[in-house]
Amino acid sequence: MQFNRKHLLGLEELSSDEIRMILDTAVPFKEISERQIKKVPVLRGKTIVNLFFEPSTRTRISFEFAEKRLSADTVNVNVSTSSVSKGETLVDMARNLEAMKIDMVVIRHAASGAPAFLAQRIDSNVINAGDGWHEHPTQGLLDMLTIRDHFGKLDGLKVAIVGDVIHSRVARSNIWGLQKMGAQVGVCGPPTLVPASLKELGVKIYSRIEDVLSEVDVVNVLRIQLERMHSNMFPSLGEYNRLYGISTARLEAAGRDVLILHPGPMNRGVEIDSDVADGEHQVILEQVTNGVAVRMAVLFLLAGGKQAGAAEATEMRGE
Amino acid sequence: MSLQNGKNEKQVLDARMVERSLRRIAHQIVERNQGADGLLLVGIQTRGVNLAQRLVAMIADIEKTAVPTGKLDITLYRDDLRHNPVQPTVRSTDLPADITGRKVVLVDDVFYTGRTIRAALDALVDFGRPASIMLAVLIDRGHQELPIRADFTGSSITTRKDEDVIVRVREIDGADGVWIETPG
Secondary structure (H helix, E strand, O other), rough: OOOOOOEOOOOOOHHHHHHHHHHHHHHHHHHHHHOOOOOOOOOOOOOOEEOOOOOOOOHHHHHHHHHOOOEEEEEEEOOOOOHHHOOOOHHHHHHHHOOOOOOOEEEEOOOOOHHHHHHOOOEEEEEEEEEEOOOOOHHHHHHHHHHHHHHOOOOOOOOEEOOOOOOOHHHHHHHHHHHOOEEEEEEEOOOHHHOOOHHHOOEEOOOHHHHHHHHHOEEEEOOOOHHHHOOOOOOOHHHHHHHEEEEEHHHHHHOOOOEEOOOOOOOOOOOHHHHOOOOOOOOHHHHHHHHHHHHHHHHHHHOOOOOOOHHHHHHHHHH | OEEEOEEEEEEEHHHHHHHHHHHHHHHHHHHHHHOOOOOOEEOOOHHHHHHHHHHHHHHHHHHHHOOOEEEEEEHHOOOOOOOOOOOOEEEEEEEOOOOOOEEEEEEEEEEEEOHHHHHHHHEEEEEEEEOEEEEEEEEEOOOOOOOOOOOOEEEEEOOOOOOOOEEOOHHHHHHHEEEEEEEE
């Protein structure tokens, strides 16, 4: 199979074959990070800019490791959104970078759709590293790789996403990706943070965390952000923990093997209790390891692809 | 001569000839290295891996010693990624923890331009510093483009550049043999 895309903007537009190809390609890339010399020359001479308009530690570091282990040259640009008027400035900045001859842009932006907007206006490959409430495709891919490593498949699994679903790009990428790969996806959280419209996408909405734990194979625990409490989305962190927190007591009461994922950074004692975060159900650090491999696979496939435009790729998929 | 997909296929080695070629290579490897001590056979993905495993079994017969094997994928070291219209599949690399000080024998099915072996040499040195590196191939089809030659060769055959040499192994393809495919 041929990977024909020029950009990775989200998982919604990918076919199940394309997702499978990225995951399959990521598997041999894992071994490279185990070597003494953690480097292969496949992107030698390529220049990649990590353009981060939002603070990010782990995603940026993960991308940077992935780029360096493929021998690309990288530049990190951190821009604070507050002083920037979006749109024009974003494009101007990217065009200035392109004038210095770059090959790829990894972009994180607070505005949903910023990577797609950029992709239409510059010649470089664009990779979405998280845009607003829209998508975080490489996180979705690394979650799927971690689940697949554990169960040997995705098809037929039940996966629940717990927490602030409405504001979560991680949730959206997980829903699109997992459903395409044949998993059944559910969500659970305070009603103010779970959009009822998800039902229309075939997502099951759970109101009680106990029902989640007694039914699903995997729980992806989202980070609860403090500012949501300040905007009255839920009463207090303590109450959130009491109603939705993943605790050993709840896992034991369910009496089943449930795999626990968390995209990090964790609020221990809020959405996940410390003993679960360090316990035998979780694969949180495997997610981090897989993140580098998945990002290497994406960079490799985009660099080697036929560089067809998005329209052409869609057309080929329709055949 | 048979016709497949509008191309002419001519068999040049049958299963018994493949077996004899490999057995001869196994003997030559042992002879050249005065035994099997310190040897490591590394198969190049995909069919080189199967051939390396066969050679190891044959060397075990001759020397009563178990020689370790590894597999090497050279996709990420190729020099034609940007020129290749087909996306190559990345496969696994699996070498014993330390190759430093070992006498490595790279094993591949077909020796052609030498570019695969050039990539394999680059890949190997990222894993350590072998005492020596040798090359064993089942078929040398000519048209070498780099100053690299095989140390152990099953058969040398004359080919044209527009022909393909197809090596089939029973582990993957169900039967052993070598064919030359000519555009029909």
